[in-house]
Amino acid sequence: MLNLKRVYIIATLSVLALTVGCASPSGPSVKYGDSKGVETVNTDFGSTDLQTIAESMARSLLDSRVVLDSREPPRVTVYDVKNKTSEYIDTSAITAKIRSQLTRSGRVRFTVSTSEMQNQVDELKRQNQSGLYAAQTQTRMGNMNGAKYRVEGFIGSIVKQTKDVKDVFYNFHLSLINNETGDIEWEDEKEIRKTASR
Numbered sequence: 001m002l003n004l005k006r007v008y009i010i011a012t013l014s015v016l017a018l019t020v021g022c023a024s025p026s027g028p029s030v031k032y033g034d035s036k037g038v039e040t041v042n043t044d045f046g047s048t049d050l051q052t053i054a055e056s057m058a059r060s061l062l063d064s065r066v067v068l069d070s071r072e073p074p075r076v077t078v079y080d081v082k083n084k085t086s087e088y089i090d091t092s093a094i095t096a097k098i099r100s101q102l103t104r105s106g107r108v109r110f111t112v113s114t115s116e117m118q119n120q121v122d123e124l125k126r127q128n129q130s131g132l133y134a135a136q137t138q139t140r141m142g143n144m145n146g147a148k149y150r151v152e153g154f155i156g157s158i159v160k161q162t163k164d165v166k167d168v169f170y171n172f173h174l175s176l177i178n179n180e181t182g183d184i185e186w187e188d189e190k191e192i193r194k195t196a197s198r
Helices: 002-023 047-062 091-105 117-129
Strands: 075-078 082-084 149-161 165-178 184-197
Touching: 047 091, 047 165, 047 184, 075 091, 091 149
Parallel strands: 075 149, 082 149
Antiparallel strands: 149 165, 165 184
């Protein structure tokens, strides 16, 4: 009689556990957040840092003598930003965000970057050497616009840590260089400090 009662209780609890388990969601709860909201999950480079740097650099470059004194939007190409930190940072996302803001302003024109050049060359070859396109519709070779300036830079960091506190200092530096003369026509930097405590 006791064994039968024990089996009944175990079976009831098992069914109850299965019911509760099936009723709960199978994964984490997901919701949309404010893409402009301050992200403070940890001291790693994050979305707020990316937006802060891009906005600061774009605004500074648009206020520079090169852009303000130019009759036509200066033509610029972008080099990959060097990551001198000890963490992985997608530096192409930083340069893409800066380029996007500058392009939207209509006051700067960009030629393909060094990392995009191969795609440009491949497309020109495809149109001109494949024999697939009518001559009057082909984009002709030798008509690409050269950039008068190039943008290049780096991001570095200094990390200090004790058992209770982690302090990370980021320094983002960007320069605009005249391709013909080699002169640095503009440069600026943005500094960010993040501290986490236990």
